[in-house]
Amino acid sequence: MTAEQAAPERLSPGDRVGRVLGLSALIVGGFFPLVWMILTSLKTEAELQKFPVQYLPGALDFANYTRVFTEQPFARFFFNSLTVSLLSTLLCIAVAVPAAYALARLQVWGRGALLTAVVAFSMFPVVSLLVPLFRLFRGADLLNSYPALILPYAALSLPVAILTLVAFFSAIPRDLEAAAMVDGTSRVGALWRVVLPLSAPGVVTAALLIFVNSWNEFLLALSFNTKLDMRTVSVGVTLYQGEFAFPWPLIAAAVVIATIPVVALIAIFQRRFVAGLTAGGVKA
Structure with missing residues (x-):
């Protein structure tokens, strides 16, 4: 050197x-x-209303965090969000992986048109789908149930997952799959044993994006699951305000608790997530 x-x-x-x-x-x-x-x-209502602004709480008082779970069934909200987000992520990845692999590797007729349709679908505002989805789920008796959120969450996140995975699958040399198939591995086996391990950052990136979108979604959760015990965290946070009261310290405590899963996932998978965001720019 x-x-x-x-x-x-x-x-x-x-x-x-x-x-x-x-x-x-x-x-x-x-x-x-x-x-x-x-x-x-960590502040009280009195400390929050002081002027000039009191930046630090007078004491470390965790009473607001206790009230979060006593004034509303927040533990149930948390469980609902976790269940819906995890299942919608698994369902979306299970559909996106073979779809993206087919678009990236197989001679699919109209591949460009299909990718254009995927991009166009991803641009649909959720509010435009609210009424037809509500009528569909009401007719199928799925309102106030987990499938009422899992199915649309997975479908709405599918375009982003497919586009992310197509970029990763296209960047992997075809010779690796060819060598595996020469050794007797099927096309599905090559996908499972060769392509997916090499595309782990892309799969993790897509899964995290799906999970975060599902965890934070508000409009569909507010409209489809109206029973208290089926509410999710994003909707449950709004239930602490009253007609004439807006307890900011209590709501802040609920928001902090609701942020923990997202922060934890990003902290655990940050290397793969960053690698996925940077490598996902490869042209499909």
């Missing part, structure tokens, strides 16, 4: 300013709202 290679990279003043501004934007836009929400959840 030469001395030039060993020397640390020197940044120009403009690059340093850019990095500082980028880091500042990340802190302000990403971390500050979460920190502010946590601090708010």
Whole structure:
């Protein structure tokens, strides 16, 4: 290694300013709202209404977190969201993997038109599908049930999952599958044993996007599951406000609890998620 290679990279003043501004934007836009929400959840109503603003709580009081579970069946809301999000993610991935593999590897007639249709479907606003889906599920007696949310969540997330996986499958050399099939592996076996392990970052990325979208969805959950014991977290957070009261510390505590699964998943799979986001830019 030469001395030039060993020397640390020197940044120009403009690059340093850019990095500082980028880091500042990340802190302000990403971390500050979460920190502010946590601090708010630890305050009392009196501390929240003080002027000038009291940034730190007077004491670490977790009473708001206790009230979250006593004033509403928040544990049930949490279980409902977890069940719906996990099952919709599994269903969507189970459909998206073979569909994306067929579009990426097989000689499918009208492949370009199919991908265009997938992109077009992903642009449909959810509100435009609300009435037909409601009538469909009411006729099938599926309202106030898990399938009423699992099926539309999986269907609405399917275009993004397919497009993400098509990019990954297309980037894998075909020779690897050919070698596996020469050794006696079927096309499905090559997909399962060769393509999927190499596309793990893409699968994880698609699964996380589906899970987060399902966890955060509000409109369909509000409209299809109206019974209290079938509410999800996104709708349950709104139930703490009254006609003339808006208990911000209590709502902040509920939001913090609702954010934990998403933050935990991102923290656990962050390497594969980042790899998936960067590698997913390969042209299909």
